[in-house]
Amino acid sequence: MKSPFSPLSFSLEAIMHNKYLAAALSLLNFQQIPIHEPPSIAPYTNEWIHALEQMYNLFPHPSNTTTRDQCMFDVPTFNCTQFYWDDGVTQRDVWHLRPQDIKAVISIGDSISAGFGMLSARPPFANVWEYRGKVFSSGSDSNEYTIRNFLSTYSDTVGGPVGITVPLSRGKGLNSAISGAVVQTLDEEVTRLVHQLSHTQYNSVRDSWKLITVLIGANNLCGLCASPSTGLPQQATADEYEKHLRLALHRLRTEVKHAFVNLLALFSVSVVHDATRGNQYCEFVMDKSNMYICPCAQGTDEERKAADAMAEEYNRRMYKVAKEFEGYKDFAVVVQPGLTAFDVAKYKQAYFSGIDCFHPNLCANQIMAIALWN
Template identity: 35%
Template sequence: MNSNVLVLFGTFVAVLGNNEHKSGSHRGYPPISFTCPPLPPLERPARNVYELRPQDIKVAMALGDSITAGFGIMGVHDDPILDLFEYRGKSFSIGGDAGANTIASWLRNYNKDLVGMSVGSHVAELCYGEICSPDQYHPDKDVLNAAQSGAMIPNLVKHELKYLLEQLKRNTKIDMENDWKLLTILVGANDVCLGCSGDVPYLTADDYEKYMTELMEEIHNNIPKVFVNYMLLFNVSQVYDISMKSDYCKDVHRVLGIECVCVFEGGEKTRVEVGELTRQFNDRAVEVAKKFAGKYDDFAVVIQPCVADGTAATLTPEVISTVDCFHPSLLMHELMTKVLWNNMFTPSSGKDSTFNFSAPLKCPTNETLLYTN
């Protein structure tokens, strides 16, 4: 994304205004809040990854793209520059702002000394293919959220993991060898969107599996004691279905198409192709996880389906940001938190892939595990 284009985009949406929905509005959705009681201290810490409980997690980490970076969470502002911000403190997996409904914030209820959470906001850190600079990071706010807006799958090994390792080693609050760490990975939407453009090389399913296997191997080789939340992709073409329910979003995509343009301009055939590539990536993600299943005592890669089955298309425009009618709004981040949280404490056979945000919140007990199978 060119920053000048984004400034013009922000100006456009600020002038256009938004009388249909507000980012963060819960209209028609159950309010999200953490109501689980505290747990007593563990009699002993987990001896291996198959015994992990929420109290065991000492470090939160994240890899990914603009979703995890929190781009556009707070919607349109009067000042268009603020439309270019990432609100990392509210990111579903690792945000640490006061009162934020995120996985890391909820885990902090069981371990007040949890470290790694990203906080606050700042202008977007753009990473796109080889155009990716480590100098963009803001370690005081990003902390262990290594995600960057625009990142594609190869960027995780080349750039994001490098930053993450540097910050882990520098953080004096982290016992690298002994602290249990939770790493959440959500990536691939930019690769899929690049693929549907049809005029540049893009990742095949084989490429995807190769890169993600390499990434998991590098994580295991360099970071002890890690539980990986490996999130399957949602079908990005379904953002089209959500957008078409809003006249405001129709105007945004018609006047200033920026995000995944081929989904909105390529017709139904292209959207079907996007769905198929997404399915292929998700199938390969399962194969990647199988390569590490039961292989190590201090490392597990766990598939979290959450939004993979296509039901996201039934959601209303409140779940997408008013900045670009593409990225998740604050509401969507909170809904993702709840669905991921419930899946983390559910065996693989019972994990939800239907984005069932109305399900009761699972409250861990002292016997509840972060399930690895």
């Protein structure tokens, strides 16, 4: 099946002529490692994952990240003690929330919020999953640095998933993020979220305060540099982004209600490209003649500059849309710019997935949780 979103090309001929992989193949019996050769593969599908796994398994990966101990820097210990803060407010509104008031954590967005490829090393071969239980915004795996786990110090919260899902899953718990999502598909995620909240297991929080994290737009930015025949550049305009973001937030206000929304600003596409330089595997994967992951990150300097400029415009539109929701007492949207200040390319691949050199790894998710919490 060919998807209109981020088409991926995987060329066997390109692999055989690549100097890095050719060296690796010379050490292996090629007949024992069959490699798919379709003209294009839809991202995050089984075929796409299988192709990525095969490429990954042909290269040495000395710096894979599977545990917190392997991160470049230690994170501070979260040692806050549980307490009950009584400020005397009887009619609480969204602008006077305390951590203990949050009873449900929710995430919507794309593969970043789904935790795609967060852990990359599964010796001797790679397996690719969505690590939703470790996602910075709502993961509930024990001892992980996530907003949900921080909140658990003050209140019992529901909705945060544990464990993993297969790529392209339609969510787990109240994490409704879908790998490959664009702003135009947020409406589908909100529909699933509303359906989930109608289940009896969420009766106790339906009218309680909820913390919703929205991170969307990376795939729209990537599509800006795709072939016009895919229709993706037309979906990447700032007006399109603003329109569909507003629609999703409006539905959250009217159908989910009682929510504080963290709307995360986007970082530049060029940092992904810059972080791959000097890494043989990443340079190979991010060469679009071998594999198509993000057209702008894999494009020319001019294309990356255009995508970075569009990311800045998306962020400006976020502030514009968020301001439209300022007048409500039971719903608020606040743009969180913290992630844009993180010069991730400075640390090369220390904060990127070892499997595709594109998605945030476990170490990055820890930093993202701390930045959002503070």
